[in-house]
Amino acid sequence: MREYRPADAPANDAPAVVYLHGGGWVVGDVDTYDELCIRIANASGGVVYSVDYRRAPECPYPAAADDAEAVVRWLAGNQSAAGVDPNRIVVAGDSAGGNLAAVVALRLRDQPLPDGVRLAGHLLFYPCIDASLSTESVEHYADGYFLTRAGMEWYWNHYCPDPATRMSPDASPINAVSLAGLPRLAVVVASHDPLRDEGFQYAERARDEGVDTVFREAVGQLHGFIRWTAIVDEATDTIEWVGELFRSWWGAVDSDGQNRAGE
Template sequence: MTNQPVDEGMLTFYKELSKHSPPESASWPLAEQRAAWDGVCRMFRAPRPDRLMVEDLDVDGTHVRVYRPPGESPKPGVIYFHGGGWVVGSCETHDDMCAELADQADVVVVMVDYRLAPENPHPAQLEDSLKVLAWMRSAGRALGIDPSHIVGAGDSAGGQMTVGLALALRDQGLPQLRGMVLIYPVLGADIDTSSYIRNANAPCLTRDEMIYYLESFLGPRGSENWSDPYAVPNSACDLSWLPPAYITVAAHDPLCDDGIIFQGKMRAAGLAAALREEPALAHSYMRARHVSKPAMEGFKAIANAVKHLAHEGSLPG
C-alpha cells in the first residue's frame, strides 16, 4: 500500500456525513444508532436509475428488495448483503448502490434485510441468507432470475456473509454461487493486523467501532463463534470448492488486510481470486462515488466484476 492521503472528495463527503452519524454513535442505544444511520443514508442517497423496477417482498419473514432492469429475462441474479457491522443498515441504507449495480451490471439484485446483531448474533444471518438464496432458486424465474446464475456480493459485514454462505453451500452439498464480490470485507477477527493498527482512527470506520461490531456479532471473546469459519472466513482451514472471488480493499481501512489475507488463502488453495487495492480510499467508499473520482472508478470496477461473474462466470481480465 502507498502512503497516498485519502481522496479529498471522499474526505469532504465523510465529514459531512459524520455530522449526522458520528463515530461515537456506536455507543448510542441501538434504536438511536439505527435510526441515525438510516436517516443519514436517506439524506445522501442518489436517485435510482429510472428504468429499474423495484419491489419489496417478504420471504418467510425476511424482507428483501428486488431491483430488476428491463430487457430480456431471465437475467443473472445477485444476492446482496448490506454492510453496517451486522448491527445497523437496511434496504434503505444501500438502496441507491444496489440500484446502480443492477443497472450497470444488467442483473437482478436481491438485497437481504437480514436479522441484526446483537439481538440476533451469528448464525442468524447465515440462516437468513440460506433461506433467501433457496427462495431465489425456487422462485427465481418468476422474478426474471436465472436460478443457475446467482452471484453473492456484499460490503463490509456483507462480505463475511457472502463467504459464509459459500462455505455453507459447499458443506451442505448445495449448488454453489457463480462468484463472490467482496467489497472492503470483514473476513477476520484479528484486530491487531497492520491495517487495524495503521488505520485505528481512520475516517469512515475506526478500530474501536470494529471491535464493537465484532463483539456484537460473535458474542463474548473466546466463544465458539470467534473460530467458526462461517462467521470468520479467514479462520477456515479449507477453502476448496469456493467460487471465484473479486475482492476490493481500501488502504485507509482497518479491514484492508482482511481482504488481502483472504485472497492469499484462496490463491494458495488454487482458486481464482482478484484483488483491487484503492490507495486513496477508506471504508465505505462506494457511498462517496458521486463526489469522489477514485470512489466512482472503484464502484465501476465492482459493477464490472459483478457483470463478468454473473454473465460469464469468470473474473474480469
C-alpha cells in the same frame, strides 16, 4: 428483500446479485443501500436483491448469516417465481455484508445447492472476516480513518457476544480450514482501512488454494467509500468495474447452463 430489476433484464433466467449490506451486523438496511444497489443493477444488467437480514444485538450470530443463506437457496430453488437463472447468482456485500457473503459461499460449498447449481461468484467489499483484529492495518489505522478498531470491537461484541464463537469459520471465514472449491472470488479493499489486510490475506490465500480470484485496492480510500459516489470518483469507477466483472462471470456459465466455477 428488495428487488432491483433493470428495464432490459429478461423476465426469465436473468442473472442476479444477492447484496448484503454493511453496518457491522447492527446498523444499515435496504434503504441506506438503495442507491448502491441501483448502481450495481444498472452497471451489471443483473437483478439485484438487497437483503433485509436480521441484525444484532436483538438477533446475534448466526441470524444474519442464516437469512443470507436462505435468500440464496430460495432464489436458486424458485426459478419460475423469481425469474432468475440459478446458475448465474452472485453473492456480494460490503464490510459486515462481505463477511456474510463469504460465509454463504463457504456454506454452499459444504452443503451444495440441489441439482448441481453453484454460485457464479462472490464479491467482498472491504470485508470484516477476522475477529482477532490482529493485522498490521488494524494497528496502523486504529483511529482517525473513519472506521476504528474500537468500532470494530463494538460490532463484533454485538454480533458474536461469545469470543470463542466469533473465531469459528462461520463467523470469521479467514479461519476456514480450506478455501479450495469456492466459486469465483473478487475482493476490493481500501488502502486506508483497518480491514485492508484481512481482505488481502483472504484473496491471497484463496488464489493460492486454486480459487479463481481477482483483487482490487482502492488507493487513498477509506472503509465505506463504495457508497460515496457523490464525492469519490473511485466509487463510481469501482462500481463500473464490478458491473463488467459480473457480466464476465455470468458469461462464463457453460452453454448447457452449468456453472463450472471453482472446478
